[in-house]
Amino acid sequence: MAESNFVDYVKIYCRSGKGGRGSAHMRRAKYVPNGGPDGGNGGRGGNVYLRGNRNYWTLLHLRYDRHVFAGHGGNGSKARSSGKDGEDKYIDVPCGTVVYNAETGEYLCDVTEDGQVVLLLKGGRGGLGNWNFRTATNQAPRYAQPGEPMQEMMVIMELKLLADVGLVGFPNAGKSTLLSAVSSARPKIANYPFTTLEPSLGIVSYRDNQSFVMADIPGIIEGASEGKGLGLRFLRHIERNSLLLFMVPGDTEDIRKEYEILLNELATFNPEMLDKQRVLAITKSDLLDEELIQMLSENLPDVPHVFISSVTGMGIAELKDVLWRELNSESNKLQAITDQSRIVHKNKDLNFLQNELKAMGEDEDIQFVDEEEIEDLDDFEYEEDWDDEPQK
Ligand SMILES: Nc1nc2c(ncn2[C@@H]2O[C@H](COP(=O)(O)OP(=O)(O)OP(=O)(O)O)[C@@H](O)[C@H]2O)c(=O)[nH]1
Numbered sequence: 001m002a003e004s005n006f007v008d009y010v011k012i013y014c015r016s017g018k019g020g021r022g023s024a025h026m027r028r029a030k031y032v033p034n035g036g037p038d039g040g041n042g043g044r045g046g047n048v049y050l051r052g053n054r055n056y057w058t059l060l061h062l063r064y065d066r067h068v069f070a071g072h073g074g075n076g077s078k079a080r081s082s083g084k085d086g087e088d089k090y091i092d093v094p095c096g097t098v099v100y101n102a103e104t105g106e107y108l109c110d111v112t113e114d115g116q117v118v119l120l121l122k123g124g125r126g127g128l129g130n131w132n133f134r135t136a137t138n139q140a141p142r143y144a145q146p147g148e149p150m151q152e153m154m155v156i157m158e159l160k161l162l163a164d165v166g167l168v169g170f171p172n173a174g175k176s177t178l179l180s181a182v183s184s185a186r187p188k189i190a191n192y193p194f195t196t197l198e199p200s201l202g203i204v205s206y207r208d209n210q211s212f213v214m215a216d217i218p219g220i221i222e223g224a225s226e227g228k229g230l231g232l233r234f235l236r237h238i239e240r241n242s243l244l245l246f247m248v249p250g251d252t253e254d255i256r257k258e259y260e261i262l263l264n265e266l267a268t269f270n271p272e273m274l275d276k277q278r279v280l281a282i283t284k285s286d287l288l289d290e291e292l293i294q295m296l297s298e299n300l301p302d303v304p305h306v307f308i309s310s311v312t313g314m315g316i317a318e319l320k321d322v323l324w325r326e327l328n329s330e331s332n333k334l335q336a337i338t339d340q341s342r343i344v345h346k347n348k349d350l351n352f353l354q355n356e357l358k359a360m361g362e363d364e365d366i367q368f369v370d371e372e373e374i375e376d377l378d379d380f381e382y383e384e385d386w387d388d389e390p391q392k
């Protein structure tokens with residue numbers, strides 16, 4: 001796959017910190033030969049968190065360092081002093097990041113808001129020092145707890161852009177031209193198919209300082225679900241849009257048929273895409289005359305439609321009205337609530353996951369780290385932590 005700065009899929013290794021062990025120290029001072037247990041507690045291991053950050057638009061920054069370690073908790077020590085807590089790690093991700101377990105495909109969590117913090121891996125609890133057991137362990141004064149182990153996991157992060165309206169159409173349908181006509185986004189426009197290779201977002205302002213977000217994605221062709229053209233992987237970026245704007249050029253031979261091909265490809269990608277509201281824009285309508293528009297209108301699919309031209313501005317205001325109305329309609333609000341942030345959270349099928357990893361070039365080996373350290377914890381031995389102070 002060609003290198004690109006638009007990274008919407010990464011696999012990384014994450015590990016929380018292990019808990020520090022409790023100390024089994026016995027107090028011995030000059031005039032206190034048998035001071036009893038005074039070992040402090042171990043510190044807690046650091047957690048690994050995800051944090052939504054609106055300054056990030058892609059997952060590119062995660063490609064540079066694919067290992068995230070939180071710090072281990074420090075061990076407890078004498079005189080009841082506790083070990084230091086391990087350092088927490090925050091992984092900053094763009095809003096719209098969905099996280100899966102890379103080995104099982106299990107859906108883990110979803111970060112949608114700027115500043116939202118989600119706990120991914122919890123650090124181990126620190127062990128209690130023998131000071132805590134001083135009465136219970138008169139028989140075994142040197143009993144202290146080991147710290148709890150760390151957790152580690154290989155995760156997949158997938159970015160699904162958060163937009164209200166997603167543009168769906170064949171290559172060359174005029175999607176990017178529309179986005180640049182209604183927003184300040186400047187996607188590349190040209191008269192050949194697959195001009196757009198990466199999704200882009202634009203903010204469309206509407207009356208009274210309101211606005212909605214529109215996502216332009218690469219064109220879809222018949223057979224995209226079998227990998228033709230650029231395939232369907234970009235569809236994930238309109239998966240959580242509440243409304244899909246289908247775009248078919250007015251000079252298309254059979255508008256209805258093209259619409260149905262698009263619909264069919266979406267359904268193959270994810271049947272739940274069909275639950276979204278749909279609007280149809282017949283683009284490049286400056287190429288049509290009144291009569292033709294009349295004629296075409298009679299055989300259109302049963303969804304709200306608008307004849308538009310991004311070049312002359314024809315129908316653009318009306319289109320915005322229709323989009324706004326549909327976005328704010330009761331049924332759309334209900335849909336948004338039931339989908340919870342409009343996403344279909346599903347575990348990934350393992351076969352599918354393997355193919356996906358390969359397709360995204362993310363199937364290279366990222367090692368699980370430090371297996372020994374984990375074994376270390378099992379061989380935990382109580383600390384022989386005596387002061388050197390000579391006994392009298
Ligand atoms: N006459 C006319 N031409 C248009 C209109 N909108 C777009 N075009 C032309 O159609 C061609 C394709 O436009 P794009 O916006 O790049 O199409 P796209 O759907 O983004 O195409 P891909 O990125 O390849 O999927 C360009 O040459 C545009 O100038 C329109 O309203 N009227």
Ligand SMILES: [Mg+2]
Binds near residue numbers: 176196
């Ligand atoms: Mg385009």
